[in-house]
Amino acid sequence: MKVGPVSAAGFKYPFFSVIAAKIEMDDTLSTTFQQMNINSRIIEVFNQILNNEENILSIVTNIGRNQISILANYETEEMLALKMHTAMEEISELPENFRCSIVLGIGRPCDDLMTVNRSYEEALEALNYREMDKTIQLISHKDINFVQKYLDYPIELEQQIIGNVLSGDYVKLEQVLNEIIDRNRHAINTYLILNDLYNTLMATANKIIQRSSANNEEEVFDEAVISIYKNKEIEGLESMKDLVFGIYRYMIDTLYGKKESKNDDLKNQMIQYIGSHYDSDISLAKLAEHFEMNPKYLSRFFKDQTGINFVQYVNRLRIEHAKELLINDKNLHIDEVGEKVGYLNKNTFITTFKKQEGMTPGKFRGLS
Structure with missing residues (x-):
């Protein structure tokens, strides 16, 4: 049923959308009270921007410690997007004690309240597939329909990675890693796929670490160094590449260094043996x-x-x-x-x- 010019809830415009907002604190140690205070201030900003203008009405709801939901009733999508950006800019200018960033996911327009649940699910999906960026951002569900939603990581490429590391061939390894990134080029601008790619390549690195440790009585890799690569937070594609390429370079350097050390020992033993037997019928x-x-x-x-x-x-x-x-x-x-x-x-x-x-x-x- 399409909502008419006037309804019990006060809606009078032809379109509805749900906006899911996620608040990310700059200070990860913030208390619940601080979070609630920030939520209240952000809700106030949205109410001022959205409900004091013609052509838009909204209901802003706090749905969690760091999430807000907005049901917007509006005349045009362009007007809604404009007011969302205005609200985000005002939030970014809040005082220092309100330092946070906010990510907005917008569901596609519905023309009645009966289908608004769909818009809410789409808003949440937009949040999951947002750009991997710690700055304030907004993404509409209609803009993610083309996005590849599953990681393209064939088993044969993983085997090539493992083989190149174990053989110490960094040039070929770098080519394979870049090929994997190119295969996911249309998806790695999204939060979910970028993290999936990072975690998958780290899982492959872990396989190499475990395999190398199983074949050696002594510890092959420095756990402290490995943890540095694995525990850093990625901020975008370039930082992900730095971490992934870094850990693989470290593994090759470590394995090659140990291999060279063993080769030197064996070479020296052979030279010593020849030096003791050169005057006999050695072959x-x-x-x-x-x-x-x-x-x-x-x-x-x-x-x-x-x-x-x-x-x-x-x-x-x-x-x-x-x-x-x-x-x-x-x-x-x-x-x-x-x-x-x-x-x-x-x-x-x-x-x-x-x-x-x-x-x-x-x-x-x-x-x-």
Whole structure:
């Protein structure tokens, strides 16, 4: 039933909307009395702005410690929006002891009181999908109809994130994180989706933390550092990106640092072993057997860590020791020098020595 020019409640304009207002205190430690005082002052502002003008009538109700509901009866949507902005500006100019911000969600217009409940539900939904901004703001339900309301976060992208972190590839990780943000670009300006995205990416980070801890006897990550990223409040898209990219960068740096430390230990053990066995029939296969590693993997690892392959390293070590013997023990025959540093074949020793030093062992001894 459409409301006529005059009703028992005093409404006389063709449209109705419900406005849900959420009051956010700047001081989170405010008392209930302070909150009620602020609510009363804000209700007073709305009553003054909305009920002292033509073309708008309203009923303003306190419905909770930090929520207000407004039933507005009005001539045009433009007039309602104008008065809402006027009220918000006046609230923003309240004295210091009233410091707060207010968020308004406006339900779509109804042309009778029978369907006003729909407008109330829409006003609440507008609050949930408001822009993630701590400043005063207003959002109409009609402006959120296009918004993506569910997070787009495929499992394969999460697996790529985990894999990139564990492999230490920050470049690819950053590409995947940006892809996820782009997939949700039309939704991340809203409060609910932005928080969902932040919490989901933090949950993925937590999976990596738990997996890494399960595979190590000692603690991998500093809990104090992790808590800094997880307990900070996001204020917008950029602050969310800073926190998310920050925690993933920290995890990669930590895991890579520990991996490098372990690699250094293993490399030093290998060098020490070679240094003790270079004068014997040492080989890559024997080295791999001693360290219980796959020969092909060990070969790649050794070259990555030292810059040269296993054979080159052993030959350099043997020739350096051979030079010392050639200089310091003139009584040793060339063949004996070769044998003492691990070359059982005289020709192999001479060829390797000449390749490395540019002259034969005999000429080197003569010049020395």
